Amino acid sequence: MLANEQVQDGLCWRCDNEVVLKELSQWYLRITDYSDQLLDGHSQLGEWPERVLALQKNWIGKSHGARAKFQVDGSSDEIEIFTTRPDTLFGVTFVTIAAQHPLAAKLCKGDSVSKLEEIKKLVALKKGNDANPEKNGFFTGSYAVHPLTGEKVPVWVGDFVVMDYGTGAVMAVPAHDERDFEFAKKYNLPIKLVIQRDGEKLSEPLEAAYTDSGILVNSAQFSNSASEAAKMAIASELEMQGKGKATIQFRLRDWGISRQRYWGNPVPVIYCTDCGPQMVPEKDLPVTLPKDIEFLGVTGNPLEKHPTYKHAPCPKCNKPATRETDTMDTFVESSWYYARFTDPTNDKAPFNKAAADKWLPVDCYIGGVEHACMHLLYSRFFHKVLRDWGYLSGDEPFKRLLTQGMVIKDGAKMSKSKGNVVTPASIIEKFGADTARLFSLFAAPPEKDLDWNDKGVEGCFRFAGRVWRLFQTFHTTLATTQELPPNELPDDLLTVRRKTHWMIAKMTEEIETHKYNTAISAAMELVNEVYSLMDKSIKSFETPAGKAVVYEAVKNLILCLAPFTPHLCEELWAEMGHKSMVSTAAWPAHDPKMLVASSITLVVQVNGKKRALIAMPAGVSETEVRKTVEAHADVQRFVAGQPIKKFIYVQKNNLVSIVV
Numbered sequence: 001m002l003a004n005e006q007v008q009d010g011l012c013w014r015c016d017n018e019v020v021l022k023e024l025s026q027w028y029l030r031i032t033d034y035s036d037q038l039l040d041g042h043s044q045l046g047e048w049p050e051r052v053l054a055l056q057k058n059w060i061g062k063s064h065g066a067r068a069k070f071q072v073d074g075s076s077d078e079i080e081i082f083t084t085r086p087d088t089l090f091g092v093t094f095v096t097i098a099a100q101h102p103l104a105a106k107l108c109k110g111d112s113v114s115k116l117e118e119i120k121k122l123v124a125l126k127k128g129n130d131a132n133p134e135k136n137g138f139f140t141g142s143y144a145v146h147p148l149t150g151e152k153v154p155v156w157v158g159d160f161v162v163m164d165y166g167t168g169a170v171m172a173v174p175a176h177d178e179r180d181f182e183f184a185k186k187y188n189l190p191i192k193l194v195i196q197r198d199g200e201k202l203s204e205p206l207e208a209a210y211t212d213s214g215i216l217v218n219s220a221q222f223s224n225s226a227s228e229a230a231k232m233a234i235a236s237e238l239e240m241q242g243k244g245k246a247t248i249q250f251r252l253r254d255w256g257i258s259r260q261r262y263w264g265n266p267v268p269v270i271y272c273t274d275c276g277p278q279m280v281p282e283k284d285l286p287v288t289l290p291k292d293i294e295f296l297g298v299t300g301n302p303l304e305k306h307p308t309y310k311h312a313p314c315p316k317c318n319k320p321a322t323r324e325t326d327t328m329d330t331f332v333e334s335s336w337y338y339a340r341f342t343d344p345t346n347d348k349a350p351f352n353k354a355a356a357d358k359w360l361p362v363d364c365y366i367g368g369v370e371h372a373c374m375h376l377l378y379s380r381f382f383h384k385v386l387r388d389w390g391y392l393s394g395d396e397p398f399k400r401l402l403t404q405g406m407v408i409k410d411g412a413k414m415s416k417s418k419g420n421v422v423t424p425a426s427i428i429e430k431f432g433a434d435t436a437r438l439f440s441l442f443a444a445p446p447e448k449d450l451d452w453n454d455k456g457v458e459g460c461f462r463f464a465g466r467v468w469r470l471f472q473t474f475h476t477t478l479a480t481t482q483e484l485p486p487n488e489l490p491d492d493l494l495t496v497r498r499k500t501h502w503m504i505a506k507m508t509e510e511i512e513t514h515k516y517n518t519a520i521s522a523a524m525e526l527v528n529e530v531y532s533l534m535d536k537s538i539k540s541f542e543t544p545a546g547k548a549v550v551y552e553a554v555k556n557l558i559l560c561l562a563p564f565t566p567h568l569c570e571e572l573w574a575e576m577g578h579k580s581m582v583s584t585a586a587w588p589a590h591d592p593k594m595l596v597a598s599s600i601t602l603v604v605q606v607n608g609k610k611r612a613l614i615a616m617p618a619g620v621s622e623t624e625v626r627k628t629v630e631a632h633a634d635v636q637r638f639v640a641g642q643p644i645k646k647f648i649y650v651q652k653n654n655l656v657s658i659v660v
């Protein structure tokens, strides 16, 4: 839609220079039509950070309240106000309007006319600068009539009332609103108590606004009712008398997409003096930007100055007409690119519905929290519109959202402007790309801020070296394919083997949930375990069982570390004799029976002699224990087909005793 944006003359609130802005005709997308859906959709976003949902909710800003009309005394004009507290209607002692309110000039009498000009400039100055909390205003000289009591109340202009929210006018209730209280105190305006605290009573004069709920007083037939109930009752009374109604107000504004600059997609519109604004017909799309454009010395949009771009025939009557030179906000295209990825080579349409339906919603979307109220809201809006137009299905574009933290160095956000940037190149040069990558993933979970420290980088470099040396120590074993380790292992080797399977399980789970730092810790633990046995008795690894255990450990270590230190792992994988790359190898699976934390090793005796060690998940039932034990090859060998006379399971000792 096309709408005019009110841009005031005034002073720049940043630099104090006089700025004279013309009224701009701009293109908007009516995102406000989707305010409710954008809020309700949050119930489908259980895998989004709470914080982002809270930011969006606040940005959309749904307020339940009422509108009420105050007639201007001695005129047919009406000042409509928006309030979230219709229960306080009887406490109105004045009305405050924004300086840009359409009735402001008309209401100003005598010397208030010049005050209005003054305050408009001040408002322009304050725009976007909430640091100055002091409220200013003046009496217009006009009065408004209270819609229910018929009482006359003065109309003031106040710089804290903004034109682009609600109606740009408020009913001032100083007894129950902080801003109105402050304003009334400053300008000596009456304060009328209409909500009494339920409990220890408030006494007048009030020391501050009482903003909680309570019981109505001084409110005609509504006195003695509870304020929550009175909200509806008073709104209904206004409606019955044709002086107002209950409404919902959103803070969300329509999305202005017009930009007066060269880059960006052209807004595909042609203005004809006879036919008005016309959309460029589909056959003429896309409108492409001219390449022969002059930037130097041009102020404003260079497309305006281009010799031919602006001129185009009217699509309807073919008479010479003028092309829109505004381009679109770049957020427009980033609002649907995720859908284009489902069908990127399609040259007939943005994407095909079947492809979009097959892939969407995006399983996991990663982006900074700074996108909460812009990109992430716009994309959700586009998705809903595209759904309503039949281009795709589903209500939401991104199932899960991961907002990555910032990199902090010496207590400040790492940024070029702060000059505290550690470039990847400098780490790569000194330590290699694997260390750079490993440290980034190891230093913090991705959604948390990462505190940069050089010691951490060195630690990661040392770890990579430890892996390398570990491999070289067992090079011969690792370059020769080994069998799986036997089920029966000495305790020290069993510990390493369990650690291997624990690492696979842990890394699989942690990578799934993006906890890369703890995934890497698991690999470190395995490496420590192997080194510790090497220190104790390197001989343990020289037996066939030991070789099988170290082979299993290092092979899985390489597979699991490959996403974190790809260069190192590809190298080692090749040294193992593999012909294809580790990045194309299958992700390993752990053996659940090997899980240390949740597994036990049963000692099985047959006729009083230890015959088998069987790893089992902890906490399984006796029936399952018996089934596994009886099926075990070593047990069967010693039972040798004889009937089992006794089967005793001593759970607390992890012991099974079989008598045949």
Ligand code: ANZ
Binding pocket: 063, 082, 083, 084, 085, 088, 160, 161, 162, 163, 164, 165, 166, 167, 168, 169, 170, 171, 172, 173, 175, 176, 177, 211, 249
């Ligand atoms: C009377 C009143 C009495 C109010 C009371 C509050 C407390 P939210 O919750 O943000 O929607 N208001 C309305 N339009 C405004 C504008 N254009 N500029 C500045 N303030 C405006 O806030 C709604 C409240 O903000 C409204 O309810 C109105 O003050 C004020 F005890 O009306 B209230």
Ligand code: ZN
Binding pocket: 272, 273, 274, 275, 276, 314, 315, 316, 317, 318, 319
């Ligand atoms: Zn025309």
